Amino acid sequence: MSTFEYRDGIIHAEDVPVTELADKYGTPLYVYSRNHFRAQYNSLKDAMADVSPLICYSVKANPNASVVRTFIEEGAGLDIVSGGELYRGLAAGADPSKIVFAGVGKTREEIEYALKQQILFFTVESEPEAIRISECAQKLGVTGRIAFRVNPDVDPKTHEYTTTGKKENKFGMDVARVEKACSVAASLPNLELAGLHMHIGSQILTVEPFAEAVTKVSNFCSRMKTTYPSFKYLDIGGGVGIKYEPGQRPVDLPAFADAVVPPLKKLGLSVVMEPGRFLAGNGGVMVCRVQYVKENEVKKFIISDGAMNDLLRPSLYGSYHEIVAVKECAGSAQADLVGPICESGDFFAQGRELPTVEEGDLLMLKSAGAYGFAMASTYNSRPRPAEVMVDGSQTVLVRERETWEDLVRGEKS
Ligand SMILES: Cc1ncc(COP(=O)(O)O)c(C=O)c1O
Structure with missing residues:
Protein backbone atom coordinates (compact mmCIF):
# COMPACT_ATOMS: atom_id res chain seq x y z
CA MET A 1 0.00 0.00 0.00
CA SER A 2 1.38 3.40 -0.94
CA THR A 3 1.14 6.34 1.40
CA PHE A 4 1.46 9.95 0.26
CA GLU A 5 2.16 9.12 -3.38
CA TYR A 6 0.98 10.66 -6.64
CA ARG A 7 -2.02 9.04 -8.31
CA ASP A 8 -3.26 10.66 -11.53
CA GLY A 9 -1.13 13.71 -10.79
CA ILE A 10 -2.45 14.32 -7.27
CA ILE A 11 -0.87 13.23 -3.99
CA HIS A 12 -3.07 10.77 -2.17
CA ALA A 13 -3.01 9.95 1.53
CA GLU A 14 -3.69 6.23 1.26
CA ASP A 15 -6.81 6.32 -1.04
CA VAL A 16 -7.80 9.93 -0.47
CA PRO A 17 -6.68 12.87 -2.65
CA VAL A 18 -4.91 15.41 -0.44
CA THR A 19 -6.59 18.22 -2.42
CA GLU A 20 -9.94 17.00 -1.06
CA LEU A 21 -8.66 17.01 2.49
CA ALA A 22 -7.22 20.52 2.16
CA ASP A 23 -10.48 21.82 0.69
CA LYS A 24 -12.58 20.18 3.37
CA TYR A 25 -10.48 20.84 6.47
CA GLY A 26 -8.46 23.91 5.47
CA THR A 27 -4.72 24.51 5.71
CA PRO A 28 -2.22 24.25 7.29
CA LEU A 29 -3.29 20.67 7.91
CA TYR A 30 -1.65 17.58 9.35
CA VAL A 31 -2.62 14.36 7.58
CA TYR A 32 -1.84 10.93 9.03
CA SER A 33 -1.89 7.44 7.54
CA ALA A 280 5.12 7.94 13.54
CA GLY A 281 7.53 10.04 11.46
CA ASN A 282 6.73 9.00 7.92
CA GLY A 283 3.07 8.40 8.68
CA GLY A 284 2.30 12.11 8.69
CA VAL A 285 2.59 15.14 6.41
CA MET A 286 1.82 18.81 6.74
CA VAL A 287 -0.09 20.49 3.92
CA CYS A 288 0.00 24.23 3.42
CA ARG A 289 -1.31 26.65 0.80
CA VAL A 290 0.78 29.19 -1.05
CA GLN A 291 -0.25 32.74 -0.19
CA TYR A 292 2.29 34.79 -2.13
CA VAL A 293 5.33 34.37 -4.29
CA LYS A 294 7.80 37.25 -4.05
CA GLU A 295 11.23 37.86 -5.48
CA ASN A 296 14.02 40.29 -4.72
CA GLU A 297 17.39 40.76 -6.46
CA VAL A 298 18.88 37.67 -4.83
CA LYS A 299 16.06 35.34 -3.88
CA LYS A 300 12.66 33.98 -4.54
CA PHE A 301 10.35 33.43 -1.56
CA ILE A 302 7.29 31.21 -1.52
CA ILE A 303 5.15 32.35 1.40
CA SER A 304 2.77 29.70 2.72
CA ASP A 305 0.01 29.74 5.32
CA GLY A 306 2.03 27.21 7.35
CA ALA A 307 4.78 28.53 9.61
CA MET A 308 7.37 27.61 12.23
CA ASN A 309 4.64 27.54 14.89
CA ASP A 310 2.99 24.69 12.97
CA LEU A 311 6.16 22.72 12.17
CA LEU A 312 9.19 23.82 14.17
CA ARG A 313 11.80 21.26 13.15
CA PRO A 314 13.42 23.20 10.28
CA SER A 315 13.82 26.32 12.46
CA LEU A 316 14.85 24.44 15.61
CA TYR A 317 17.22 21.82 14.22
CA GLY A 318 17.74 22.93 10.61
CA SER A 319 15.86 19.74 9.72
CA TYR A 320 15.13 18.73 6.16
CA HIS A 321 11.55 17.93 5.13
CA GLU A 322 10.95 16.91 1.55
CA ILE A 323 8.55 19.38 -0.10
CA VAL A 324 6.32 18.44 -3.02
CA ALA A 325 3.46 20.07 -4.89
CA VAL A 326 0.18 18.32 -4.09
CA LYS A 327 -0.82 18.67 -7.76
CA GLU A 328 2.06 17.46 -9.86
CA CYS A 329 3.69 20.36 -11.70
CA ALA A 330 6.46 20.33 -14.25
CA GLY A 331 8.71 23.25 -13.40
CA SER A 332 10.97 23.97 -10.45
CA ALA A 333 13.17 26.83 -9.31
CA GLN A 334 15.40 27.71 -6.40
CA ALA A 335 13.45 29.37 -3.61
CA ASP A 336 12.90 29.65 0.13
CA LEU A 337 9.65 28.29 1.51
CA VAL A 338 8.72 30.53 4.43
CA GLY A 339 5.77 31.28 6.70
CA PRO A 340 4.12 34.51 7.81
CA ILE A 341 5.82 34.70 11.24
CA CYS A 342 7.92 37.73 12.15
CA GLU A 343 11.23 35.87 12.38
CA SER A 344 13.85 35.22 9.72
CA GLY A 345 14.06 31.77 11.27
CA ASP A 346 10.55 31.07 10.04
CA PHE A 347 11.39 28.85 7.09
CA PHE A 348 10.76 25.29 5.89
CA ALA A 349 13.47 25.30 3.19
CA GLN A 350 16.16 27.72 2.11
CA GLY A 351 17.72 27.97 -1.34
CA ARG A 352 16.10 24.70 -2.38
CA GLU A 353 14.88 23.60 -5.80
CA LEU A 354 11.12 23.79 -5.22
CA PRO A 355 8.11 23.19 -7.47
CA THR A 356 6.97 26.19 -9.48
CA VAL A 357 3.83 27.17 -7.61
CA GLU A 358 1.59 30.17 -7.44
CA GLU A 359 -0.95 31.65 -5.08
CA GLY A 360 -3.51 29.05 -4.04
CA ASP A 361 -1.40 25.98 -4.84
CA LEU A 362 -0.88 23.31 -2.20
CA LEU A 363 2.51 22.14 -0.96
CA MET A 364 3.13 19.09 1.20
CA LEU A 365 5.94 18.68 3.72
CA LYS A 366 6.72 15.01 4.17
CA SER A 367 7.88 13.14 7.29
CA ALA A 368 5.95 15.38 9.67
CA GLY A 369 4.24 12.64 11.69
CA ALA A 370 6.70 12.81 14.59
CA TYR A 371 7.67 15.97 16.48
CA GLY A 372 5.44 17.91 14.08
CA PHE A 373 2.12 18.88 15.62
CA ALA A 374 3.60 17.79 18.97
CA MET A 375 5.86 20.86 18.92
CA ALA A 376 3.29 23.26 17.44
CA SER A 377 2.57 26.46 19.33
CA THR A 378 0.31 29.47 18.95
CA TYR A 379 3.23 31.90 18.48
CA ASN A 380 2.10 35.07 16.70
CA SER A 381 -1.40 34.13 17.92
CA ARG A 382 -1.83 31.60 15.17
CA PRO A 383 -4.35 28.87 16.04
CA ARG A 384 -2.82 25.40 15.75
CA PRO A 385 -3.69 23.32 12.66
CA ALA A 386 -6.28 20.58 12.34
CA GLU A 387 -5.23 16.91 12.21
CA VAL A 388 -6.86 14.28 10.00
CA MET A 389 -6.44 10.50 10.15
CA VAL A 390 -6.80 8.53 6.92
CA ASP A 391 -7.46 4.81 6.92
CA GLY A 392 -7.88 3.49 3.37
CA SER A 393 -10.64 5.65 1.92
CA GLN A 394 -11.94 6.75 5.35
CA THR A 395 -10.98 10.08 6.89
CA VAL A 396 -11.62 11.32 10.40
CA LEU A 397 -10.91 14.78 11.75
CA VAL A 398 -8.95 13.77 14.84
CA ARG A 399 -8.26 17.29 16.09
CA GLU A 400 -10.23 20.35 15.16
CA ARG A 401 -8.44 23.44 13.97
CA GLU A 402 -8.06 25.88 16.86
CA THR A 403 -10.03 29.10 16.70
CA TRP A 404 -9.29 32.67 17.73
CA GLU A 405 -11.58 32.04 20.74
CA ASP A 406 -9.35 29.10 21.73
CA LEU A 407 -6.39 31.48 21.74
CA VAL A 408 -7.79 33.67 24.52
CA ARG A 409 -9.48 30.91 26.56
CA GLY A 410 -8.54 31.24 30.23
CA GLU A 411 -7.07 34.74 29.82
CA LYS A 412 -8.24 37.78 31.75
CA SER A 413 -7.92 41.42 30.72
C1 LIG B 1 13.57 8.53 27.01
C2 LIG B 1 13.14 8.59 25.59
N1 LIG B 1 12.64 7.48 25.03
C3 LIG B 1 12.23 7.48 23.74
C4 LIG B 1 12.29 8.62 22.96
C5 LIG B 1 11.81 8.55 21.54
O1 LIG B 1 12.83 8.80 20.65
P1 LIG B 1 12.63 8.55 19.08
O2 LIG B 1 11.45 9.34 18.67
O3 LIG B 1 13.88 9.05 18.48
O4 LIG B 1 12.44 7.10 18.89
C6 LIG B 1 12.82 9.80 23.51
C7 LIG B 1 12.92 11.01 22.70
O5 LIG B 1 13.30 12.07 23.12
C8 LIG B 1 13.24 9.78 24.87
O6 LIG B 1 13.73 10.88 25.44
Missing part, protein backbone atom coordinates in the same frame (compact mmCIF):
# COMPACT_ATOMS: atom_id res chain seq x y z
CA ARG A 34 -3.15 4.84 9.99
CA ASN A 35 -1.89 1.97 7.85
CA HIS A 36 1.60 3.41 7.77
CA PHE A 37 1.60 3.54 11.58
CA ARG A 38 0.38 -0.06 11.75
CA ALA A 39 2.97 -1.23 9.24
CA GLN A 40 5.85 0.45 11.09
CA TYR A 41 4.82 -1.07 14.40
CA ASN A 42 4.54 -4.54 12.94
CA SER A 43 7.82 -4.32 11.04
CA LEU A 44 9.64 -3.55 14.29
CA LYS A 45 7.75 -6.24 16.18
CA ASP A 46 8.62 -8.81 13.50
CA ALA A 47 12.28 -7.79 13.27
CA MET A 48 12.68 -8.14 17.04
CA ALA A 49 10.47 -11.26 17.35
CA ASP A 50 13.27 -13.34 18.87
CA VAL A 51 13.19 -11.24 22.06
CA SER A 52 9.47 -10.27 21.88
CA PRO A 53 10.03 -6.75 23.19
CA LEU A 54 7.36 -4.66 24.82
CA ILE A 55 7.21 -1.82 22.29
CA CYS A 56 6.25 1.32 24.17
CA TYR A 57 5.26 4.04 21.71
CA SER A 58 6.92 7.29 22.72
CA VAL A 59 3.89 9.55 23.10
CA LYS A 60 5.93 12.75 22.83
CA ALA A 61 6.48 12.07 19.11
CA ASN A 62 2.80 12.50 18.34
CA PRO A 63 0.36 12.58 21.25
CA ASN A 64 -2.84 12.79 19.21
CA ALA A 65 -5.41 10.44 20.80
CA SER A 66 -6.10 8.70 17.52
CA VAL A 67 -2.41 8.09 16.81
CA VAL A 68 -1.83 6.77 20.33
CA ARG A 69 -4.89 4.53 20.08
CA THR A 70 -3.69 3.12 16.75
CA PHE A 71 -0.52 1.82 18.40
CA ILE A 72 -2.35 0.60 21.49
CA GLU A 73 -4.67 -1.44 19.28
CA GLU A 74 -1.63 -3.06 17.66
CA GLY A 75 -0.46 -4.13 21.12
CA ALA A 76 1.89 -1.30 22.06
CA GLY A 77 2.62 0.01 25.52
CA LEU A 78 3.52 3.68 26.03
CA ASP A 79 6.63 5.64 26.94
CA ILE A 80 5.53 8.84 28.67
CA VAL A 81 7.36 11.87 30.07
CA SER A 82 4.70 13.77 31.98
CA GLY A 83 1.47 13.49 33.91
CA GLY A 84 -0.20 14.95 30.83
CA GLU A 85 1.05 12.12 28.65
CA LEU A 86 -0.13 9.58 31.22
CA TYR A 87 -3.56 11.20 31.20
CA ARG A 88 -3.64 11.15 27.40
CA GLY A 89 -2.46 7.55 27.24
CA LEU A 90 -5.07 6.30 29.71
CA ALA A 91 -7.77 8.28 27.91
CA ALA A 92 -6.73 6.54 24.68
CA GLY A 93 -7.17 3.15 26.37
CA ALA A 94 -3.60 2.24 27.36
CA ASP A 95 -2.97 -0.62 29.76
CA PRO A 96 -1.09 0.99 32.70
CA SER A 97 0.94 -2.19 33.17
CA LYS A 98 2.53 -1.43 29.77
CA ILE A 99 3.50 2.19 30.56
CA VAL A 100 7.02 3.38 31.37
CA PHE A 101 7.59 6.91 32.68
CA ALA A 102 10.80 8.77 31.78
CA GLY A 103 12.09 12.31 32.34
CA VAL A 104 14.60 14.15 34.52
CA GLY A 105 12.15 16.28 36.47
CA LYS A 106 9.11 14.30 37.58
CA THR A 107 7.07 16.17 40.20
CA ARG A 108 5.51 14.52 43.28
CA GLU A 109 2.11 15.07 41.74
CA GLU A 110 3.11 13.22 38.57
CA ILE A 111 4.76 10.39 40.50
CA GLU A 112 1.72 9.87 42.72
CA TYR A 113 -0.58 9.86 39.70
CA ALA A 114 1.55 7.18 38.03
CA LEU A 115 1.85 5.13 41.22
CA LYS A 116 -1.93 5.11 41.63
CA GLN A 117 -2.23 3.78 38.09
CA GLN A 118 0.37 1.06 38.84
CA ILE A 119 2.46 1.69 35.73
CA LEU A 120 5.09 -0.87 34.73
CA PHE A 121 8.05 1.23 35.95
CA PHE A 122 9.58 4.67 36.25
CA THR A 123 12.86 5.23 34.46
CA VAL A 124 14.84 7.10 37.07
CA GLU A 125 17.52 9.69 36.35
CA SER A 126 19.02 10.31 39.79
CA GLU A 127 19.17 9.03 43.39
CA PRO A 128 17.04 11.93 44.69
CA GLU A 129 14.34 10.89 42.23
CA ALA A 130 14.40 7.30 43.56
CA ILE A 131 14.08 8.66 47.10
CA ARG A 132 11.13 10.81 46.02
CA ILE A 133 9.38 7.84 44.41
CA SER A 134 9.93 5.78 47.56
CA GLU A 135 8.42 8.58 49.69
CA CYS A 136 5.41 8.92 47.41
CA ALA A 137 4.91 5.15 47.35
CA GLN A 138 5.04 5.00 51.18
CA LYS A 139 2.48 7.77 51.39
CA LEU A 140 0.13 5.83 49.12
CA GLY A 141 0.95 2.42 50.60
CA VAL A 142 2.01 0.98 47.24
CA THR A 143 5.26 -0.24 45.64
CA GLY A 144 7.00 1.82 42.95
CA ARG A 145 8.99 -0.10 40.34
CA ILE A 146 12.04 1.70 38.97
CA ALA A 147 14.74 1.26 36.31
CA PHE A 148 17.69 3.63 36.60
CA ARG A 149 18.66 5.35 33.37
CA VAL A 150 22.25 4.64 32.51
CA ASN A 151 24.18 7.04 30.36
CA PRO A 152 26.48 4.66 28.46
CA ASP A 153 28.63 7.45 26.95
CA VAL A 154 28.00 6.45 23.35
CA ASP A 155 28.04 8.96 20.50
CA PRO A 156 24.91 8.33 18.40
CA LYS A 157 26.19 10.70 15.68
CA THR A 158 22.98 12.65 15.43
CA HIS A 159 21.94 16.28 16.04
CA GLU A 160 23.50 17.66 19.23
CA TYR A 161 20.04 18.58 20.61
CA THR A 162 18.88 14.97 20.32
CA THR A 163 22.08 13.36 21.61
CA THR A 164 21.25 12.08 25.08
CA GLY A 165 23.69 9.30 25.94
CA LYS A 166 27.00 11.16 26.17
CA LYS A 167 28.76 12.14 29.40
CA GLU A 168 28.03 15.84 28.94
CA ASN A 169 24.27 15.31 28.55
CA LYS A 170 21.90 15.84 31.47
CA PHE A 171 20.35 12.40 31.14
CA GLY A 172 20.95 9.32 33.27
CA MET A 173 24.04 8.37 35.25
CA ASP A 174 27.24 6.53 34.45
CA VAL A 175 27.40 2.81 35.19
CA ALA A 176 29.32 3.23 38.47
CA ARG A 177 26.77 5.72 39.79
CA VAL A 178 23.89 3.51 38.70
CA GLU A 179 25.42 0.59 40.58
CA LYS A 180 25.63 2.68 43.75
CA ALA A 181 22.12 4.04 43.18
CA CYS A 182 20.81 0.47 42.81
CA SER A 183 22.15 -0.48 46.24
CA VAL A 184 20.65 2.68 47.76
CA ALA A 185 17.31 1.99 46.06
CA ALA A 186 17.31 -1.62 47.26
CA SER A 187 17.37 -0.36 50.84
CA LEU A 188 14.53 2.13 50.35
CA PRO A 189 11.00 1.21 51.42
CA ASN A 190 8.19 0.63 48.92
CA LEU A 191 10.60 0.50 45.99
CA GLU A 192 11.43 -2.37 43.65
CA LEU A 193 14.41 -2.36 41.31
CA ALA A 194 12.82 -3.51 38.05
CA GLY A 195 15.75 -3.14 35.65
CA LEU A 196 17.85 -0.74 33.63
CA HIS A 197 16.98 1.93 31.07
CA MET A 198 18.91 3.82 28.42
CA HIS A 199 18.09 6.10 25.51
CA ILE A 200 21.13 7.38 23.64
CA GLY A 201 19.53 9.81 21.20
CA SER A 202 17.11 10.33 18.37
CA GLN A 203 17.21 9.94 14.57
CA ILE A 204 20.13 7.51 14.75
CA LEU A 205 20.83 6.15 11.27
CA THR A 206 23.43 3.50 11.97
CA VAL A 207 23.29 0.30 13.94
CA GLU A 208 26.65 0.61 15.69
CA PRO A 209 25.69 3.05 18.49
CA PHE A 210 22.81 0.79 19.56
CA ALA A 211 25.04 -2.29 19.49
CA GLU A 212 27.78 -0.47 21.40
CA ALA A 213 25.32 0.69 24.07
CA VAL A 214 23.87 -2.80 24.59
CA THR A 215 27.36 -4.30 24.76
CA LYS A 216 28.49 -1.66 27.25
CA VAL A 217 25.70 -2.47 29.72
CA SER A 218 25.58 -6.25 29.28
CA ASN A 219 28.02 -7.27 32.02
CA PHE A 220 26.49 -4.79 34.40
CA CYS A 221 22.99 -6.14 33.73
CA SER A 222 24.13 -9.71 34.31
CA ARG A 223 25.58 -8.69 37.69
CA MET A 224 22.45 -6.77 38.69
CA LYS A 225 20.26 -9.69 37.65
CA THR A 226 22.13 -11.98 40.01
CA THR A 227 22.23 -9.48 42.86
CA TYR A 228 18.58 -8.33 42.69
CA PRO A 229 15.91 -10.95 41.89
CA SER A 230 13.47 -8.16 40.91
CA PHE A 231 15.83 -6.93 38.16
CA LYS A 232 13.97 -8.18 35.06
CA TYR A 233 13.92 -5.52 32.36
CA LEU A 234 16.35 -3.87 29.99
CA ASP A 235 14.76 -0.86 28.30
CA ILE A 236 16.86 0.12 25.27
CA GLY A 237 14.95 3.34 24.58
CA GLY A 238 14.06 4.77 21.20
CA GLY A 239 16.09 6.60 18.59
CA VAL A 240 15.76 4.42 15.50
CA GLY A 241 16.10 6.83 12.56
CA ILE A 242 13.93 7.27 9.47
CA LYS A 243 14.38 8.62 5.96
CA TYR A 244 13.78 12.35 5.64
CA GLU A 245 15.83 13.24 2.56
CA PRO A 246 15.76 11.61 -0.86
CA GLY A 247 18.64 9.18 -1.00
CA GLN A 248 18.98 9.02 2.78
CA ARG A 249 19.24 5.49 4.12
CA PRO A 250 17.14 4.76 7.17
CA VAL A 251 18.24 2.25 9.78
CA ASP A 252 18.23 -1.18 8.23
CA LEU A 253 15.88 -3.08 10.55
CA PRO A 254 17.26 -6.59 9.90
CA ALA A 255 20.78 -5.27 10.51
CA PHE A 256 19.58 -3.51 13.65
CA ALA A 257 18.02 -6.73 14.90
CA ASP A 258 21.11 -8.76 13.96
CA ALA A 259 23.23 -6.43 16.06
CA VAL A 260 21.13 -6.12 19.18
CA VAL A 261 19.05 -9.29 19.42
CA PRO A 262 21.88 -11.81 20.14
CA PRO A 263 23.32 -9.88 23.14
CA LEU A 264 19.81 -9.16 24.41
CA LYS A 265 18.83 -12.80 24.11
CA LYS A 266 21.95 -13.86 25.96
CA LEU A 267 21.08 -11.54 28.83
CA GLY A 268 17.69 -13.16 29.27
CA LEU A 269 15.99 -9.97 30.49
CA SER A 270 12.61 -8.76 29.25
CA VAL A 271 13.28 -6.18 26.56
CA VAL A 272 11.45 -2.84 26.36
CA MET A 273 11.78 -0.41 23.43
CA GLU A 274 10.58 3.20 23.21
CA PRO A 275 10.38 4.18 19.55
CA GLY A 276 8.65 7.42 18.59
CA ARG A 277 9.94 8.78 15.29
CA PHE A 278 10.32 5.32 13.74
CA LEU A 279 6.65 4.55 14.34
